Amino acid sequence: MTPTFSPFLPIMLLFLIALGVGAAILVVSGKILPGLLKPDNPQRAKLTPYECGAPPLQEGARHRYSVKFYLVAMLFILFDVEAAFLLPWAVQYKTHLWTFWAMLSFLATLLVGYIYAWGKGALDWER
Amino acid sequence: MAGINLDDSVMTTRLDSVVNWARKNSLWPLPFGTACCAIEFMSMMASRYDFSRFGAEALRFSPRQSDMLLVLGTVTNKQAPVLRQIYAQMAEPKWVVAVGVCASSGGMYRTYATLQGIDRVVPVDVYVPGCPPRPEGMIFGVMELQKKITRESLSARKEHVERFYQSLARQEELQKAKGLSQYQVVREMVLEAGAQGGQQIW
Numbered sequence: 001m002t003p004t005f006s007p008f009l010p011i012m013l014l015f016l017i018a019l020g021v022g023a024a025i026l027v028v029s030g031k032i033l034p035g036l037l038k039p040d041n042p043q044r045a046k047l048t049p050y051e052c053g054a055p056p057l058q059e060g061a062r063h064r065y066s067v068k069f070y071l072v073a074m075l076f077i078l079f080d081v082e083a084a085f086l087l088p089w090a091v092q093y094k095t096h097l098w099t100f101w102a103m104l105s106f107l108a109t110l111l112v113g114y115i116y117a118w119g120k121g122a123l124d125w126e127r
Numbered sequence: 128m129a130g131i132n133l134d135d136s137v138m139t140t141r142l143d144s145v146v147n148w149a150r151k152n153s154l155w156p157l158p159f160g161t162a163c164c165a166i167e168f169m170s171m172m173a174s175r176y177d178f179s180r181f182g183a184e185a186l187r188f189s190p191r192q193s194d195m196l197l198v199l200g201t202v203t204n205k206q207a208p209v210l211r212q213i214y215a216q217m218a219e220p221k222w223v224v225a226v227g228v229c230a231s232s233g234g235m236y237r238t239y240a241t242l243q244g245i246d247r248v249v250p251v252d253v254y255v256p257g258c259p260p261r262p263e264g265m266i267f268g269v270m271e272l273q274k275k276i277t278r279e280s281l282s283a284r285k286e287h288v289e290r291f292y293q294s295l296a297r298q299e300e301l302q303k304a305k306g307l308s309q310y311q312v313v314r315e316m317v318l319e320a321g322a323q324g325g326q327q328i329w
Binding site: 039041043044045046048050052053054055 | 190208
């Protein structure tokens with residue numbers, strides 16, 4: 001009696017070979033070849049951030065920066081969307097007069113937010 | 128069956144030759160363009176002169192990804208430490224081509240503000256004269272560099288770069304010891320080398 005195999009065995013073998021070839025390529029090109037070919041000469045100047053040859057002002061890209069940028073970016077997105085809504089409305093509001101009041105209430109809602117942000121001092125850069 | 132003659136089918140060579148052959152045909156230029164030579168360089172990279180033919184296809188504006196520094200134009204004393212830093216940050220092995228008379232010798236700017244040749248602060252491999260040199264001149268300069276790469280030994284190139292890093296370490300030491308700014312210390316090193324009858328600080 002000949003042993004019977006699952007018809008999916010070749011597919012499993014193919015999968016394993018593909019995995020093996022992929023792993024081999026990664027290991028050879030990522031670990032073995034660079035060790036043989038790549039000149040390895042770490043130097044302090046070479047490892048500092050590249051700022052067009054000037055002495056770097058900060059320790060790389062992972063430094064802390066002020067949360068003020070986040071606030072300004074949020075406010076910008078908010079009022080940018082408002083401006084984006086205003087354009088199509090301005091083009092067609094004469095044909096649909098009720099949109100005038102709809103837009104007015106939308107702007108009034110945003111105005112409340114604007115006054116709130118202003119009152120909280122979100123628009124003051126120096127605080 | 129005929130005997131196999133190995134001379135017909137096997138080629139032997141030295142490691143230096145093979146590696147240098149690869150290096151000379153895959154230069155990655157980094158332009159340090161400060162003057163009109165950089166305009167000629169644009170022409171050299173564009174399709175009319177097509178610098179890609181010489182294996183220097185990929186122009187990079189980061190020293191991390193390039194190994195041939197082309198200094199195109201006048202370098203002032205204040206720029207000298209910038210040039211040194213960029214050269215230090217380039218990938219090894221690295222070569223320098225001084226394009227135009229300003230980079231080679233200060234050219235017509237014989238003034239107190241101009242570095243009288245970049246070879247005072249970084250090791251230069253090829254000088255291309257001209258004010259500015261035509262693109263053909265620059266291409267010839269790089270072809271000469273390719274010839275030079277073919278001839279050089281790998282260890283010599285390594286030591287060549289190592290000497291530069293030693294001078295950079297000395298620059299940092301001096302800067303700390305005397306409390307000078309970056310360009311002041313390079314200027315002082317240049318003057319010191321001049322007083323000793325030399326011209327190079329690396």
